[in-house]
Amino acid sequence: MDEGVQVTPVEPGLRYEVFHTDCLARDVVDHVTSRWGVWVLISLRTNALRFYELRESIHGISEKMLSQTLRVLVQDGLVWREVEPTTPPQVTYGLTDFGREIGEPLRELFDRITTRLPQEYKPVS
Amino acid sequence: MDEGVQVTPVEPGLRYEVFHTDCLARDVVDHVTSRWGVWVLISLRTNALRFYELRESIHGISEKMLSQTLRVLVQDGLVWREVEPTTPPQVTYGLTDFGREIGEPLRELFDRITTRLPQEYKPVS
DNA sequence: CAGGATCCTATCCGATACTG
DNA sequence: CAGTATCGGATAGGATCCTG
Numbered sequence: 001m002d003e004g005v006q007v008t009p010v011e012p013g014l015r016y017e018v019f020h021t022d023c024l025a026r027d028v029v030d031h032v033t034s035r036w037g038v039w040v041l042i043s044l045r046t047n048a049l050r051f052y053e054l055r056e057s058i059h060g061i062s063e064k065m066l067s068q069t070l071r072v073l074v075q076d077g078l079v080w081r082e083v084e085p086t087t088p089p090q091v092t093y094g095l096t097d098f099g100r101e102i103g104e105p106l107r108e109l110f111d112r113i114t115t116r117l118p119q120e121y122k123p124v125s
Numbered sequence: 126m127d128e129g130v131q132v133t134p135v136e137p138g139l140r141y142e143v144f145h146t147d148c149l150a151r152d153v154v155d156h157v158t159s160r161w162g163v164w165v166l167i168s169l170r171t172n173a174l175r176f177y178e179l180r181e182s183i184h185g186i187s188e189k190m191l192s193q194t195l196r197v198l199v200q201d202g203l204v205w206r207e208v209e210p211t212t213p214p215q216v217t218y219g220l221t222d223f224g225r226e227i228g229e230p231l232r233e234l235f236d237r238i239t240t241r242l243p244q245e246y247k248p249v250s
Numbered sequence: 251c252a253g254g255a256t257c258c259t260a261t262c263c264g265a266t267a268c269t270g
Numbered sequence: 271c272a273g274t275a276t277c278g279g280a281t282a283g284g285a286t287c288c289t290g
Contacts, residue, residue, distance in 0.1 A: 025239045032234070033158035035282080051252050062284055067253060088251040089290080098241060105233035109157070112226050114150045160262085176272055187264055192273060213271040214270080 028076050032102055036061055036069040041095070042110055044079065045103045048094030078102060153201050157227055161186055161194040166220070167235060169204065170228045173219030203227060 031037050039058045043049060049057065055066055070093060073079040078099035084090040095103055156162050164183045168174065174182065180191055195218060198204040203224035209215040220228055 025242050028238050028242065029163065029235060030160070032238070033163055035155070038154060038158055063253070064285090065283060068283090083252095086251095087290085089253090091252060101237050101241070102234060105230040105237065108230035109227060109234070110154060112230065113153050113157070116223060116226070117150050117153065188273070189265090189275095190263065193263090208272095211271095212270090214273090216272060 031072050031076055032078070032106070034069065034072075036065050037073060038106060038110075040066070040069055040073060040093075041078065041099065041103045041106055044093060044095045044099070045107055048082075048092050051091050051093070054093065073099070153203075156197050156201055157203070157231070159194065159197075161190050162198060163231060163235075165191070165194055165198060165218075166203065166224065166228045166231055169218060169220050169224070170232055173217050176216050176218070179218065198224070 032041065036058065039061070040054065043054055043057045051066070054070075055061060055063060058066070061069075070079060070081070074081050074093075077096055080094055080096050082092045082094075084092070157166065161183065164186070165179065168179055168182045176191070179195075180186060180188060183191070186194075195204060195206070199206050199218075202221055205219055205221050205224075207217045207219075209217070
């Protein structure tokens with residue numbers, strides 16, 4: 001069981017040790033599930049958004065973290081970035097195929113949590 | 126569109142502003158997608174595990190973070206905890222219904238990422 | 251508008267030591 | 271075995287200022 005839990009076989013002989021620290025997939029998972037990555041991906045699920053639209057959609061995010069998060073997601077191939085070199089410049093972000101593929105279960109996760117929780121607020125501390 | 130993005134209506138008149146900082150659901154999402162929360166939930170998806178089994182399943186986790194993560198997940202109602210008051214004591218952790226409900230899309234997310242990525246390792250900087 | 255650069259603080263988290 | 275307590279370094283992340 002030790003094996004079954006931490007190893008996902010990809011091909012016979014090839015093993016994907018996602019629970020290992022030096023695994024690429026683990027990095028991507030970490031990025032996707034990062035504090036702000038989740039919300040960026042969910043925000044972009046329906047349509048592409050401008051930078052400031054994202055900032056306003058995601059309550060509490062700072063410009064620094066937004067651009068930082070976006071940069072990582074673009075690097076991972078989850079989000080595309082398009083620059084319109086006008087003045088003022090317009091930059092639009094949207095989900096790639098990979099991003100949409102990832103966003104779906106994320107959205108599902110998100111939905112299951114919200115429908116499950118009552119709308120009461122309690123101090124979590 | 127501004128509205129549509131950040132508000133998920135639950136009932137007519139009732140709104141669930143998950144993108145807001147003071148939202149309970151947001152806290153749960155944060156816990157689920159926390160650095161170690163993901164791996165704990167995925168590890169427990171098939172069967173319950175003892176503390177040390179979890180520690181050995183999840184490569185790189187410290188005892189401190191494991192117990193801390195577990196405590197939060199138990200509080201959120203995603204994980205149950207059972208103590209067998211023997212010597213030495215045995216503590217077992219498993220997924221509640223809610224936890225299993227959440228673990229599914231998490232598992233899906235995880236699968237889609239691993240199957241998408243080639244088994245090459247690259248330095249992520 | 252879309253960010254980069256800087257500074258500074260809160261927290262995360264690992265290491266170590268100790269307990270029932 | 272299954273933790274808690276404490277310490278200290280690393281990192282995340284907010285605030286502010288600046289630029290094309």
